[in-house]
Amino acid sequence: MSAVEMDTGIPLLEVENLKKTFSIATSLLRKPLTLTALEDINFTVRAGETLGIVGESGCGKSTLGRCILQLIEPDEGKVLWLGEDLTKLGSEKMRKRRQDLQIIFQDPLASLNPRMTVGEIIADPLRTLRPDISKTERRARVLRMMEAVGLLPEMINRYPHEFSGGQAQRIGIARALITEPKLIVCDEPVSALDVSIQAQILNLLSELKEEFGLTLVFISHDLSVVRHVSDRILVLYLGRIAELSPGHELYTDPKHPYSQALLLAAPIPDPKTARARTLEGLKGEVPSPINPPSGCRFRTRCPYAKEICADQVPPLEDIEGGRLVACHRWREIEAELTGG
Known part of the structure; x- marks a missing residue:
C-alpha cells in the first residue's frame, strides 16, 4: 500500500511513486531543460472522502490532478483505480473509465464552449x-x-x-456529474470567484457529495478554502509531498514548517488573534523546478534548516495515526515551539 490508511473507507485510488517531468525548450542551439513537476508522490483516496491538495502556485497541484485522470501521462509510477493501473490502459479502455472519473476546472467560463447551449x-x-x-x-x-x-x-x-x-x-x-462518476477532481473550482460565491459553491459541492456519494480530490492554494471540505489534506511543495494529515489535525497541530507557514499566510478576521501570532510566515519565492534545491526542497525558505536538510531528501515518515511528514527536524521543531 502506498500510504498508511485509516480504519474506515475503501481505497478507490492509489498513487504510487508518481513522477512527471516536462522538457522546456530554450533555443535551437541549446539542449532542452528538464522541469520536474512531480516526484515520488504516494497517497490513497478512500471511497466517500475528500482529499484536499494544497500548495503555492507552481508546486504541481494541477499537474497531479491531470496525471490522476490521465489527461497528462506520468513518466513513472502507477495510478491504480480500484486496483487497475490506469497508466497501462490504452486510449479505448481509458475512455470507458472516464465515466467514473471527472474534473471541474478552475476558470468556469473558459471551460465552457461558447457556441454550445x-x-x-x-x-x-x-x-x-x-x-x-x-x-x-x-x-x-x-x-x-x-x-x-x-x-x-x-x-x-x-x-x-x-x-x-x-x-x-x-x-x-x-x-x-452527468455521467454519475465515483471520483471528481476539483481543480481550484472557486479561486476565480468572489468570496461570497465561493461559499455557495463549496456548500453546493458538500451537498452534492452527500447526495451522490462522491469522492473528491479538491485542489487549492488556499488552506482556508480546503479546510471546509477536506477530510484529509496533502501539502505539496515544489513537486514533493511535505505532509499528509487529517484535516483537523493539520490545522491544530501542523508538523512540517511549510504547513505551519501556509497556515500563517491564511487571513484571520480577528485582529487580536492575528497580532498574537508568534511564528513567521513564508519568505521568498518558490525555487525554480528546473533547478530545485538539493535535499529538502523547502530548506531555502525554512527558518529551521540545518546541514542535513541540504544533504538528504527527507523520507515521508509515518509519525502517528496515519499522519505523514517529510522533515528531518520536525521533532526538534515541535519541541522548540512547545518548550518541550
Missing part, C-alpha cells in the same frame, strides 16, 4: 460516453442535474456568456 454542454459527456442513451433520456437527465446544482430549467437553451461566474461553475459541476 447549457443543455448541450451538460449533455456532452453523455453523448460521448453513453451513446446508448436516447435523446429524450439525455434531456431528462440534464434537467435533473440542472435542478441539483441550482439552475432553472428555462436556462437550458442559454449560452455561457449569459451567466455569471458562479452560475457558469454550476454548469461545469453539472457537466462533471
Whole structure:
C-alpha cells in the first residue's frame, strides 16, 4: 500500500511513486531543460472522502490532478483505480473509465464552449460516453442535474456568456456529474470567484457529495478554502509531498514548517488573534523546478534548516495515526515551539 490508511473507507485510488517531468525548450542551439513537476508522490483516496491538495502556485497541484485522470501521462509510477493501473490502459479502455472519473476546472467560463447551449454542454459527456442513451433520456437527465446544482430549467437553451461566474461553475459541476462518476477532481473550482460565491459553491459541492456519494480530490492554494471540505489534506511543495494529515489535525497541530507557514499566510478576521501570532510566515519565492534545491526542497525558505536538510531528501515518515511528514527536524521543531 502506498500510504498508511485509516480504519474506515475503501481505497478507490492509489498513487504510487508518481513522477512527471516536462522538457522546456530554450533555443535551437541549446539542449532542452528538464522541469520536474512531480516526484515520488504516494497517497490513497478512500471511497466517500475528500482529499484536499494544497500548495503555492507552481508546486504541481494541477499537474497531479491531470496525471490522476490521465489527461497528462506520468513518466513513472502507477495510478491504480480500484486496483487497475490506469497508466497501462490504452486510449479505448481509458475512455470507458472516464465515466467514473471527472474534473471541474478552475476558470468556469473558459471551460465552457461558447457556441454550445447549457443543455448541450451538460449533455456532452453523455453523448460521448453513453451513446446508448436516447435523446429524450439525455434531456431528462440534464434537467435533473440542472435542478441539483441550482439552475432553472428555462436556462437550458442559454449560452455561457449569459451567466455569471458562479452560475457558469454550476454548469461545469453539472457537466462533471452527468455521467454519475465515483471520483471528481476539483481543480481550484472557486479561486476565480468572489468570496461570497465561493461559499455557495463549496456548500453546493458538500451537498452534492452527500447526495451522490462522491469522492473528491479538491485542489487549492488556499488552506482556508480546503479546510471546509477536506477530510484529509496533502501539502505539496515544489513537486514533493511535505505532509499528509487529517484535516483537523493539520490545522491544530501542523508538523512540517511549510504547513505551519501556509497556515500563517491564511487571513484571520480577528485582529487580536492575528497580532498574537508568534511564528513567521513564508519568505521568498518558490525555487525554480528546473533547478530545485538539493535535499529538502523547502530548506531555502525554512527558518529551521540545518546541514542535513541540504544533504538528504527527507523520507515521508509515518509519525502517528496515519499522519505523514517529510522533515528531518520536525521533532526538534515541535519541541522548540512547545518548550518541550
